Amino acid sequence: MPLVLPPNVSEKNFQKALDAFAGVVGRQWVLATDEDRNTYMDIYAPGDADEHIPSAAVGPQSAEEVQAVVRIANEYKVPLWPISRGKNLGYGAAAPRMSGTVVLDLGRMKRILDVNERFGYCLIEPGVGFFDLFAYLQEHKIPLWMSVPANAWGSVVGNALERGYGYTPYGDNTRNICGMEIVLPNGDMVRTGTGAMSNSPCWQLFKYGFGPSWDQVFVQSNFGVVTKLGMWLMPEPEATLGLNIQLPNPDDVGWAVDQLQPLRLSGVLQQSPSIGNSLRIVAAQSQRSQWYQGDGAMPDDVLRTVLDKFNLGWWNINLRLYGYDDVNEAHAKIIKAAFAKHTQKQFEIVKWHRGDPIADSGAGVPSATALQIINWRGGRGGHLGFSPVLPPTSEHVLKQFHSTKKRYEEIGVDYYGSFTLFERYTTNINMMIYDRDDTAMTTKVRSLFKVLVADAAKEGYSEYRTHLSDMDDVALTFDFNNHALLRLNETVKDALDPNGILAPGKQGIWPKAFRGARA
Amino acid sequence: MRTKPRLRSLAPFMIFAVTMSAAIAIGMARPGFPQVKPAEDSPQQLEEGNKLFYARCGYCHLAGGTGTIMLGRRLGKDRALLGQRTDLTAAYVIKITRVGLNSMPPHTRIEVPDSELDLIAAYITRPASARTPAPPPPNGATHE
Numbered sequence: 324m325p326l327v328l329p330p331n332v333s334e335k336n337f338q339k340a341l342d343a344f345a346g347v348v349g350r351q352w353v354l355a356t357d358e359d360r361n362t363y364m365d366i367y368a369p370g371d372a373d374e375h376i377p378s379a380a381v382g383p384q385s386a387e388e389v390q391a392v393v394r395i396a397n398e399y400k401v402p403l404w405p406i407s408r409g410k411n412l413g414y415g416a417a418a419p420r421m422s423g424t425v426v427l428d429l430g431r432m433k434r435i436l437d438v439n440e441r442f443g444y445c446l447i448e449p450g451v452g453f454f455d456l457f458a459y460l461q462e463h464k465i466p467l468w469m470s471v472p473a474n475a476w477g478s479v480v481g482n483a484l485e486r487g488y489g490y491t492p493y494g495d496n497t498r499n500i501c502g503m504e505i506v507l508p509n510g511d512m513v514r515t516g517t518g519a520m521s522n523s524p525c526w527q528l529f530k531y532g533f534g535p536s537w538d539q540v541f542v543q544s545n546f547g548v549v550t551k552l553g554m555w556l557m558p559e560p561e562a563t564l565g566l567n568i569q570l571p572n573p574d575d576v577g578w579a580v581d582q583l584q585p586l587r588l589s590g591v592l593q594q595s596p597s598i599g600n601s602l603r604i605v606a607a608q609s610q611r612s613q614w615y616q617g618d619g620a621m622p623d624d625v626l627r628t629v630l631d632k633f634n635l636g637w638w639n640i641n642l643r644l645y646g647y648d649d650v651n652e653a654h655a656k657i658i659k660a661a662f663a664k665h666t667q668k669q670f671e672i673v674k675w676h677r678g679d680p681i682a683d684s685g686a687g688v689p690s691a692t693a694l695q696i697i698n699w700r701g702g703r704g705g706h707l708g709f710s711p712v713l714p715p716t717s718e719h720v721l722k723q724f725h726s727t728k729k730r731y732e733e734i735g736v737d738y739y740g741s742f743t744l745f746e747r748y749t750t751n752i753n754m755m756i757y758d759r760d761d762t763a764m765t766t767k768v769r770s771l772f773k774v775l776v777a778d779a780a781k782e783g784y785s786e787y788r789t790h791l792s793d794m795d796d797v798a799l800t801f802d803f804n805n806h807a808l809l810r811l812n813e814t815v816k817d818a819l820d821p822n823g824i825l826a827p828g829k830q831g832i833w834p835k836a837f838r839g840a841r842a
Numbered sequence: 843m844r845t846k847p848r849l850r851s852l853a854p855f856m857i858f859a860v861t862m863s864a865a866i867a868i869g870m871a872r873p874g875f876p877q878v879k880p881a882e883d884s885p886q887q888l889e890e891g892n893k894l895f896y897a898r899c900g901y902c903h904l905a906g907g908t909g910t911i912m913l914g915r916r917l918g919k920d921r922a923l924l925g926q927r928t929d930l931t932a933a934y935v936i937k938i939t940r941v942g943l944n945s946m947p948p949h950t951r952i953e954v955p956d957s958e959l960d961l962i963a964a965y966i967t968r969p970a971s972a973r974t975p976a977p978p979p980p981n982g983a984t985h986e
Contacts, residue, residue: 351951354951358941359951362940362950366942408953409950416947417950428952430952430953610915691901692906694908694945695908695911695912703944
């Protein structure tokens with residue numbers, strides 16, 4: 324990819340900035356060839372890769388090097404886009420929101436600084452991947468479990484900072500953050516919570532500190548570069564008990580949500596289960612052309628044939644109970660009784676006890692097999708995620724499900740959806756899978772996305788996360804009091820980052836220097 | 843209480859996405875590909891290449907991984923596991939890692955530095971008898 328300069332930066336000054344970066348991190352960690360730039364593009368770009376072109380990448384190895392790089396960026400007014408491992412797949416991957424931005428790749432910062440077995444936490448750097456931390460815990464026989472997302476190729480820190488989640492009782496990774504070290508846009512460094520004391524033994528134990536608590540201000544944010552992060556880990560339980568069931572009809576998701584929500588709220592169910600439609604599994608195990616070659620969305624009768632072939636339900640639910648055997652059995656009885664009100668189908672039971680192979684445990688065991696879904700349409704695959712948050716009731720879920728499926732069918736995309744059930748909300752992840760090189764297909768996907776954002780906003784549903792190209796649209800759906808939240812965010816942004824050098828446009832937050840670039 | 847500061851760079855069980863087209867999977871040297879001298883690697887370098895292959899490529903190229911599945915579909919099961927291939931050249935491995943192929947994304951020089959990629963390429967282009975048997979994948983985890 325040829326060079327696209329940052330806005331208002333001359334080629335001469337850009338080169339001076341790169342030279343200065345090299346003086347800090349070493350020449351080999353300033354990546355600025357055409358081939359390098361290609362490696363930081365959105366690897367799943369839905370036809371919009373040219374809107375998010377990085378100009379270069381710089382890879383510091385320490386927080387001190389991050390500070391030095393940030394100061395140089397201020398000097399030359401060169402914007403930086405921090406990434407941990409750059410695997411924000413479906414949301415833009417490693418690419419920056421604004422073309423010309425230099426990627427600040429923290430992938431070389433991969434120290435596991437502390438793992439505390441007694442209190443269940445770790446302190447890690449952004450480059451530590453889920454596989455790295457898992458391997459460390461296994462190698463040292465530390466009985467702590469991680470919460471791992473569907474695709475575990477990425478960074479533990481990056482996932483938590485983007486509000487990713489896994490499927491154990493510690494599934495909400497952002498909720499498990501306890502203490503951060505942050506390089507601010509002016510190059511200063513701050514530690515949050517009790518880490519603000521130079522000698523606190525409680526940095527990873529007590530989240531709040533004294534006065535305002537700042538951790539969440541740096542989540543999905545462009546107010547600082549997180550260089551260390553504390554994360555709570557789950558003690559290995561004595562046992563787990565899995566309950567798997569397939570529900571045959573599209574509307575079964577309604578009663579399933581109504582039955583599960585009170586159990587989730589009361590703590591009978593401690594993890595947040597995902598109720599996923601069958602395409603999630605079918606796409607991981609086969610390709611569309613095996614079943615259907617026609618245009619438009621795959622018809623329901625074809626899908627029914629596929630489900631029969633794989634012995635799947637329309638919706639598939641895997642619940643897991645964690646804790647003491649007797650308690651798990653008692654909770655399983657309650658769950659079975661709740662489902663028996665609506666179906667004769669029986670749960671498949673999967674039991675695990677401490678010492679059995681971890682693969683059967685329901686622990687967060689990293690896998691990247693979920694990446695396989697992108698091959699559903701053939702060619703160079705990609706996916707885009709549309710992810711609104713709604714109240715966990717059958718009324719909301721059924722209405723949203725039918726409305727979304729209808730939009731998919733109108734535009735001609737195969738419906739792929741799931742509802743992950745938390746105590747008081749459900750996150751409705753919808754994937755659109757496409758061949759990146761099929762312009763007609765990516766055009767359809769992008770138009771579908773915009774329609775879905777608008778539909779959701781009419782119902783008052785926000786998205787929990789979105790792709791680079793849609794950050795402005797989604798930010799504008801937060802419209803209370805003439806977009807007061809966006810005005811607050813940009814007031815803070817301008818105060819902390821007067822030159823606007825840190826991730827301009829992330830989450831729709833634009834610094835004064837680049838505000839004209841808002842879509 | 844356990845505190846173990848430590849630099850960690852390798853994870854032994856990973857899966858990594860590649861789909862290679864039959865037309866170019868043979869990996870013949872060709873114009874535009876970096877010319878890599880066949881390595882005269884020491885046993886230590888081969889062992890390091892082995893570890894790096896599992897750590898950097900294993901996400902998708904061990905048994906059950908996305909890359910293995912896609913290579914199996916395109917080239918047949920006997921050529922699905924990258925670690926067992928005998929028809930690749932180092933130059934080809936290096937180029938595809940950097941530019942990607944089909945669903946396999948390109949890899950940055952920070953994720954896989956040039957020095958590591960050279961060792962990986964040297965390792966998987968050794969005769970099969972010079973390679974270490976693959977460790978079994980750690981789990982049968984699905985993406986649920």
